[in-house]
Amino acid sequence: MNTLQGNANENNKLIKTQHHQRVSQNDPTTMDNVHHVQVESKAPHHQHHNHDSHHRSSLIALMRASPSSSLTPSSSTSSSSSSSSSWTLKKYLLYDHPGPTGSNNVPPHDDEDHQEHQLRPPHVAEIHELQKRVFIDGIVGHSGMQWNHVNSRFDQVSSPRTSPEPVVEWSNFAFCIGMQSSPEFANELLRALRGGKHWKFNITKTDLYRFWLRIKDDSFDSRMRIFFYMCNRNNDGRITKTDIKQTIVLAASTNKLSVTQEEAENSAALIMESLDLQNKGYIQISQMECLLKLIQSPSKKSLAAGDTEKQNNVESNKNGFLKEQEAMSRAEVLFRTNWRRAWMVLVWVMACIVLFGWKFYQYSHRSGFQVMGYCLPTAKGAAETLKLNMALILLPVCRNTITWLRKDPRINYLIPFNDNINFHKLIAAGIVVGVVLHGGTHLACDFPRISGSSTAVFQQTIAARFGFRQPTYLQILATTEVASGIAMVFLMAIAFTLATKWPRRRSPALPVSLRRVTGYNTFWYSHHLFVIVYALLIVHSMFLFLTNKWTEKTTWMYIAFPVLLYTGERIFRAVRSGSYEVDIFKVSLCPGKVLYLKMQKPEGFKYQSGMYIFLQCPQISSLEWHPFSLTSGPQDDYLSVHIRTLGDWSYQIYDLFQEAVLTRSEVCPKVYIDGPYGSASQDHVKYDIVMLIGLGIGATPFISILKDVAATTHNDHVHSGVREYGNLTKCPQKAYLYWVTREQNSLDWFRDVMNQIATSNKNQSVVEMHNFLTSTVYPAGDIRAALLSVIQGLHHAKNGTDLVSRSPIYTHFARPNWFNIFARLAQRHRGAKIGVFYCGSSNLARELKKLCTEFSTKTTTRFVFHKENY
Secondary structure (H helix, E strand, O other): OHHHHHHHHHHHHHHHHHHHHHHHHHOOOOHHHOOOOOOOOOOOOOOOOOHHHHHHHHHHHHHHOOOOOOOOOOOOOOOOOOOOHHHHHHHHHHOOOOOOOOHHHOOOOOOHHHOOOOOOOOOHHHHHHHHHHOOOOOOOHHHOOOHHHHHHHHHHHOEOOOOOOOEEOHHHHHHHOOOOOOHHHHHHHHHHHHOOOOOOOOEEHHHHHHHHHHHHOOOHHHHHHHHHHHHOOOOOOOEOHHHHHHHHHHHHHHOOOOOOHHHHHHHHHHHHHHHOOOOOOOEOHHHHHHHHHHHOOOOOOOOEOOOOOOHHHHHHHHHHHHHOOOOOOHHHHHHHHHHHHHHHHHHHHHHHHHHHHHHHHHHOOOOOHHHHOOHHHHHHHHHHHHHHHHHHOOHHHOHHHHHHHOOOHHHHHHOOHHHHHHHHHHHHHHHHHHHHHHHHHHHHHHHHHHHHOOHHHHHHHOHHHHOOOOOOHHHHHOOHHHHHHHHHHHHHHHHHHHOOHHHHHOOOOOOHHHHOOOOHHHHHHHHOOHHHHHHHHHHHHHOOOOOOOHHHOOHHHHHHHHHHHHHHHHHHHHHHHHOOEEOEEEEEEEOOOEEEEEEEOOOOOOOOOOOEEEEEOOOOOOOOOEEEEEOOOOOOOEEEEEEEOOOHHHHHHHHHHHHHHHOOOOOOOOEEEEEEEOOHHHHHHHOOEEEEEEEHHHHHHHHHHHHHHHOHHHOOOOEOOEOOEOOEOOOOOEEEEEEEEOOHHHHHOOHHHHHHHHHHOOOOOOEEEEEEEOOOOOOOOOHHHHHHHHHHHHHHHHHOOOOOOOOOOOEEOOOEOHHHHHHHHHHHOOOOEEEEEEEOOHHHHHHHHHHHHHHHHHOOOEEEEEEOOO
16 A cells, blocks of 8 residues: 555656646746736715726726735725625625625724725735635535545445456546535546546546545645636636536536526626636636635635634634623523523412412311322322413413513513413423322322222211212212313323324324324314313312312312403404405415415504414315414515415415416415414514524514614604614614525525615615525535635626525525624624524524523623524
8 A cells, every 4th residue: 555655646746747837838827927906996885977897997907916915895884786896896805705785794893903994915824824715625525535435435336357456437436536426526527637538437546546636635726727627628728608607507506506507608708707808718727716716715704614714713713702701600691591481480380389288288187188198188289280270371372462461561571471382381291290190199099098998987087078878999980070080181181292293293203104193283173172171170170079168169260361361362363363354465486385475464454573473274274373474574565474385284275376376366265364473583672783593484584574674764763773662662773684594496485575675775784684505505615616606706796696596695605603603793793782583493592592691601792592482
């Protein structure tokens, strides 16, 4: 093996020498011949005269600038995408990625390195760092493969044949280097490495090792030349517009992105326009090198986990930035975050303990204690807690009452209304414990002791309650009290089981036979068994063994008010929803089976951004109501929702409207609405700064918030960022949206809304939006996405729209680096109180909540976490 490596090293040096000679011959233009130009836009943003010529000259000047030139921002704090082109492109080169309004690119006012407004040449170390960061993840990206892995893969597919050493087919090259997921790209890489038209022949292990050394060569020049010759298909040292177009199509296909032929043509023309200054019809390696070095400039605070920010830089931030100041202790942060939940739970637990203790003491001094012992007071104590919990469990689902109460700031301050569903589940758990303790003690202890006690003791104590006849165990079970109790337990067991996560969401972990009979519909209908349960509870409480006093039959006292309140709410909802039959203005079938409905806004229907409504479609079911966040703003004269097909009902309503759209029917399916209802997102009005995080369709609660915040300065009723919302008078002055989605076509869901928000936000730095595409593309540092990153930057600089999302919102190719995002906001808004609102999976919720605590503890900025619960 050492001999093999030695020979390979010598061969590699020879190949590098020949390669450089060949490039020098084909490419007489070297980097030394490139002019060093400094570009600065001095025109104010409101001047748009001669825009096209200004854009052309600015773009050409920028692309002629060498990597040794550096650009710094001007003193402006905001600009629109339609502003001066050189300014827009400067922002792209300097900061992470351009946002729709420029707010992402505005440097923090307290950063010393952004105070300088003049252009300056960078330090030599910055140039080296910049060159290192281009293709930082190498040609094989994040695979982390080493030669031993490549060698092992080679041995798996090699065959001796007639050659003196094992060989593999050229088509197995992708598998050997770990690019089996993108074989077409790997084939182009192999062609570039072999540097000839005839490259489709077998690969020996020596050949593969030489290729691997070149692939793993982390020098910018080496990777740049490989990339250049991947584009230069005829190996003449010149890249034409056709070459670039073909590479764009290949890169898009490799990254599973949708790029039309027209977009590829325009993108290739944009690169040629930027680099081919003499209109030769081709570009050479020095020009491509200049472009990539500029566009791939490093970012000090990367937003994406797969971007140029390395883990050691993140650790450096953790060790450095977070130690700037300890604003609050961890105990104080946890107390401030959880004290509302804590006192509510504490009061509930204490009430259960007091009631249990009171009944336990009472029945431990009754005559029945001589027959049943401590089993009797234990069962009666548990029964008293059950009465309380059966009353309380209805209150968290009285949605209209909660929506009305949360308008009062004093009540809203004390009671955590956002946790109503969690409290509902907690009380349900308390009911389960009470049922097990009460029913289990009766069945396993009390009843056997009654039927098995001595006749003398029985006659002296509780015989009168049984007609002076000692019953058998089966006779006790047949009584009205016990039979009704057993029936209640059976019905509650069904409802509670079907309400758990797996049956409700029809988890794949369930057997197929169970999956067929579970799901949201099953959960919904089974939950209505509570009507029978409460009727049985009244019957159960009226036939007690050990008392005839009506004052001790207190179950009705506990549940009367909650039952009446909940019944009144259901009647009110039925009457209101009956008058809220809405006309459908627009129906859109979005990618990923998402249904967009634009509906009539009923007269008198008032709501706040962040609220949600219930929808019912009588053609599917007259009983089912499903919650959906409003994506229209309070100022809009219509209502809109986005419905993703995730269950039985959503699939059925999608099919109904799909049929109406495809048949061009003039009559849409009937839809009734009920609401509006308050949610956690509604509390965004409490904060001056809000951070909105949505996963996939989880972005819907925040769309109306963004529209509302963006329109704030255009509202006649707003003065100095304050709006009247009931008794809440605050409105956010800055909103950040981080939308994380898997598929590119998901970005189409809110494209119109994003464009609308960006337009209204053009002249102000109020809303800042970021898209993150997580599973369909390679991160920006991977060579498979390098050209796309270049085109993405140029396209946004010229047109003000992102090539991937086709909106002003820039798309990051990786999962968000949440630590860096929190660090940026903590540094930008020192001493501020930032509301973090999240809608998505529980796994990320735990990470975000932890980061909120960490940064609130170790910086002067306080992050308050809120999660949507439906």
